Amino acid sequence: MTTTTTLDADSTEEAVIVLTRTYDAPRLLVWEALTNPRHVGNWYGGEGFTSPVCEMDVRPDGLWHHVMRGPNGMEFTVDSVFLEVVKPDRLVWTAANRGERPQGGPPTAVTTVTLTDLGDKTLWTMEARFDSLADRDLSVRMGFGHMVSQGAERLAALLQSL
C-alpha cells in the first residue's frame, strides 16, 4: 500500500469523481472563500450544516481541522492535510489519517480543486482521486469520472435489479 503524502502528478490517471461549478465571482475571491477558514465555515457541508471549528494551515503538509454540526445536532470531525497549495489555481488535500471515513462526513479521497479564471467568473473543478490510497497498479486508469457521469444510470439500474 502506498502511504506517501506526496501527490504524484500523473496526468494520465483519470479522476474518480468530477464536480464543476461556474461561480459569478473573480478567482481570487473564490480562492479566499476556499482557503480562509472564516469563510469555509460558512459553506462547508451545505445548507443546514454549521462549522463550530474550522482551522486551516494552508500550505503543503498543513492541517485542516474541521468540526461540522449537522441539522440533527450531531457533530463530526474531518481532519485533512493539504498536499498542494498553488494560489489561486490549485488546492489539493486528503484525509489526515487516511483511515476510516468519519461518520456522516465526506468520504476520504485525494481531492483537487482547480480554479480557472474566466474574467469576472470562475470555473471550479473538483476531482476526487484514489491513487494514493490504493495500490498503484490497481488504481491507475480508473474510469470513474466516466462511470459516474455516464455510467451512473447503468450502475443504478444494476443495483436496482439485484
Place this chain on the structure above:
Amino acid sequence: MDSDRLSTMLSALADPTRRGILAQLAQGDAMVGELAAPYDMSLAAVSKHLKVLQSAGLISRGREAQWRPCHLEAEPLADVWSWLSDYRRFWDRSLDRLGAYLETLRRPTPKRPAADLPSKPTQPREKP
C-alpha cells in the same frame, strides 16, 4: 468500510469489462464461458477479470472445481455506490452553498453583511 477495501473495490469496478460482467451476473449466476461469450477475449483473460472481482469481494464462486458459477455479491457493490453518492451529495450541497455565499461576499446587503455571518472559528495561522 475502510479506505483500502473501498479503493480495491473501486479499482475492480474501473474496468468496463468487469462492470459488464457484473451487469451480466445481475441477471443471475453464470459460468465463465457464459460470461466470456459477449467479449472477444480468451477464457483465461475473463478468468483474470473474475479473479480481480472476487478478491475485491464483488463476486463469489462455487467451491466445486468443475462447476464454479459466479455469483454477484450485492452488498459491497451497494457500499461503493452509496460511497460515491455520499461524496457527490456532500460536495454538491457544499458547492451550492458556496455559490450563495460568494454572492453575499460580492454584494453584501444591509441584512446579511458578510462580516456578520456566523461562525468565526479560531485561526491558528493567518493566511499568507
